Amino acid sequence: MEYDVVVVGAGPAGLSAAMRLKTLDPNISVVVVEKGSTVGAHILSGAVIDPIGLDRLTPDWRTDAECPLKTSVSEDRFYFMTGTGSVKLPNWPMPRLMDNHGNFVGSLGAVARWLGSRAESLGVEIYPGFAATELLFGDKGEVVGIATGDMGVGRDGLPKANFSRGMELRGKYVLLAEGARGSLSKQAIARYKLEATRGPQKYGIGLKELWQVTPDRFSQGVVLHTFGWPLTRGSTGGSFLYQYDDRLVSVGFVVHLNYENPTLSPFDEFQRFKTHPLVRETLTGGKRLCYGARAIASGGWQSVPKLAFPGGALIGCAAGFVNFARIKGSHNAILSGILAADKVHEALSAGRANDELIAYEAAWRASDIGADLYKVRNVKPLWSRFGLVAGIGLGALDMWTNELFKMSVFGTLKHSRPDSQTLKPISEVIPIVYPKPDGVISFDKSSSVFVSNTNHEEDQPVHLRLADPNIPIRDNLPSYGEPARLYCPAGVYEVVYADEARRTDPRFVINAQNCVHCKTCDIKDPAQNITWTPPEAGGGPNYSDM
Numbered sequence: 249m250e251y252d253v254v255v256v257g258a259g260p261a262g263l264s265a266a267m268r269l270k271t272l273d274p275n276i277s278v279v280v281v282e283k284g285s286t287v288g289a290h291i292l293s294g295a296v297i298d299p300i301g302l303d304r305l306t307p308d309w310r311t312d313a314e315c316p317l318k319t320s321v322s323e324d325r326f327y328f329m330t331g332t333g334s335v336k337l338p339n340w341p342m343p344r345l346m347d348n349h350g351n352f353v354g355s356l357g358a359v360a361r362w363l364g365s366r367a368e369s370l371g372v373e374i375y376p377g378f379a380a381t382e383l384l385f386g387d388k389g390e391v392v393g394i395a396t397g398d399m400g401v402g403r404d405g406l407p408k409a410n411f412s413r414g415m416e417l418r419g420k421y422v423l424l425a426e427g428a429r430g431s432l433s434k435q436a437i438a439r440y441k442l443e444a445t446r447g448p449q450k451y452g453i454g455l456k457e458l459w460q461v462t463p464d465r466f467s468q469g470v471v472l473h474t475f476g477w478p479l480t481r482g483s484t485g486g487s488f489l490y491q492y493d494d495r496l497v498s499v500g501f502v503v504h505l506n507y508e509n510p511t512l513s514p515f516d517e518f519q520r521f522k523t524h525p526l527v528r529e530t531l532t533g534g535k536r537l538c539y540g541a542r543a544i545a546s547g548g549w550q551s552v553p554k555l556a557f558p559g560g561a562l563i564g565c566a567a568g569f570v571n572f573a574r575i576k577g578s579h580n581a582i583l584s585g586i587l588a589a590d591k592v593h594e595a596l597s598a599g600r601a602n603d604e605l606i607a608y609e610a611a612w613r614a615s616d617i618g619a620d621l622y623k624v625r626n627v628k629p630l631w632s633r634f635g636l637v638a639g640i641g642l643g644a645l646d647m648w649t650n651e652l653f654k655m656s657v658f659g660t661l662k663h664s665r666p667d668s669q670t671l672k673p674i675s676e677v678i679p680i681v682y683p684k685p686d687g688v689i690s691f692d693k694s695s696s697v698f699v700s701n702t703n704h705e706e707d708q709p710v711h712l713r714l715a716d717p718n719i720p721i722r723d724n725l726p727s728y729g730e731p732a733r734l735y736c737p738a739g740v741y742e743v744v745y746a747d748e749a750r751r752t753d754p755r756f757v758i759n760a761q762n763c764v765h766c767k768t769c770d771i772k773d774p775a776q777n778i779t780w781t782p783p784e785a786g787g788g789p790n791y792s793d794m
């Protein structure tokens with residue numbers, strides 16, 4: 249099928265690009281493919297949303313009764329947590345950009361669904377339940393489209409009775425809007441060496457639950473962030489707790505994936521965090537509605553790869569446009585969709601096709617996205633170098649000098665190693681022991697995956713591909729205790745012994761049907777041996793408004 253523009257991913261970035269193109273010229277044909285069974289089914293975010301993107305894309309959103317973003321931030325609270333207590337930090341020394349007043353709290357999945365219906369009413373074709381699995385190339389090596397995956401292939405790789413071939417969607421330009429660590433984006437970055445002159449991308453893993461709490465424990469519009477406990481030396485991150493709509497509480501925890509201790513389990517850190525009195529106070533008596541996890545790009549300004557390649561471009565979190573200090577990226581995803589669409593429109597109007605969108609590449613650093621990321625460029629490197637407490641203090645100071653004097657005493661600090669290279673051997677660390685979940689506030693992985701509504705066709709090839717199947721047991725197990733068992737938030741990876749008591753004949757097991765598509769294994773595996781590929785389309789979580 250031939251289109252002017254093919255967009256991969258119906259998140260805020262992809263949908264904004266599609267809407268902007270149709271607004272600029274209704275005759276441009278635009279298609280969006282989405283691997284989730286519906287638009288929003290694979291989207292997980294906080295979310296406190298800076299309205300700058302929506303205001304520019306679709307200025308009437310505030311008066312549209314269908315727009316799901318109705319709660320404005322009423323109060324910002326920051327806490328430093330210790331194991332038993334917490335210290336509330338005053339708001340006045342906080343850099344201005346950390347102030348959430350004027351922002352809105354809601355579900356980004358619901359916002360994407362609403363944007364999707366607006367895009368369709370503008371004439372955009374959206375195909376949920378179709379994963380883009382391949383980039384298609386022309387004679388000169390340029391991208392000329394994408395192919396969606398075959399359906400009905402068995403675990404043995406052979407076609408089943410219901411086999412149907414994937415489709416080729418060809419376009420004059422392809423916009424990759426797959427979010428953090430996109431599978432086609434990863435291929436484009438490698439093929440066109442888009443990271444060659446940039447720092448490595450850095451990531452966190454964000455775990456989130458959606459709760460409905462009792463009326464007496466609910467404070468509409470309150471936004472709470474914490475740092476400190478339960479993370480210990482060698483790991484950094486923080487939490488969020490946002491209250492909105494009908495007694496909904498979005499509670500989440502982000503662990504930076506440059507942590508060192510291979511016995512750390514981000515899932516269990518999150519569960520432990522919820523048992524702190526500060527959080528328990530809100531959740532007690534409430535009901536957990538949904539669970540999920542997703543990687544979040546955190547390298548910022550220094551790690552944004554070259555965005556344009558022949559025939560296409562990266563937008564949104566596929567490009568790493570997250571302001572990590574603010575834990576916000578949805579506004580930049582929308583802004584980058586708009587910016588890329590403007591440049592695609594210029595190119596199409598000039599009769600161009602399948603070339604490099606140099607103007608998009610040239611424009612982003614001078615745009616609002618660049619201004620947003622530049623101010624916080626040293627925050628993450630300072631956290632990594634100086635640890636949580638000193639790093640956060642220095643990071644705040646740096647944000648102030650950037651705001652007031654448009655400069656930093658640190659210049660632009662580099663990120664160090666990629667996240668896959670930061671683990672220490674298991675022999676050099678003190679193993680972390682986690683408390684058992686109570687089933688009321690804290691839960692185990694299997695009951696959590698259950699409420700993510702994850703579903704995959706079981707008779708299909710394993711979508712988590714190992715370059716060398718021997719590495720997990722031969723290398724990762726003795727060196728790191730096979731950390732995939734712990735960093736995977738869905739219990740996909742297990743080491744099973746023939747004799748559990750004597751630990752003989754270990755075997756690496758992949759329960760691919762549990763995968764919530766967070767992409768952490770693709771990022772953190774110390775041997776870079778795991779590649780996440782899209783499973784049969786429509787498979788994965790079915791998040792309800794995450």
Ligand SMILES: Cc1cc2nc3c(=O)[nH]c(=O)nc-3n(C[C@H](O)[C@H](O)[C@H](O)COP(=O)(O)OP(=O)(O)OC[C@H]3O[C@@H](n4cnc5c(N)ncnc54)[C@H](O)[C@@H]3O)c2cc1C
Binds near residue numbers: 296378379427431456
């Ligand atoms: C825990 C957490 C908390 C966050 N909190 C906030 C917050 O409070 N405020 C904020 O502004 N931002 C927040 N963010 C960041 C925000 O979620 C992202 O910046 C935003 O989602 C990026 O939008 P996107 O469109 O680029 O990607 P995504 O929202 O990730 O959307 C990508 C879409 O592409 C689809 N897709 C991917 N690959 C393919 C493929 N090959 N074929 C077909 N479809 C594909 C996915 O299924 C998905 O629907 C948070 C992120 C996390 C993880």
Ligand code: SF4
Binds near residue numbers: 736740764768770
């Ligand atoms: S298998 Fe990988 S992508 Fe899937 S949930 Fe586990 S860590 Fe995330």
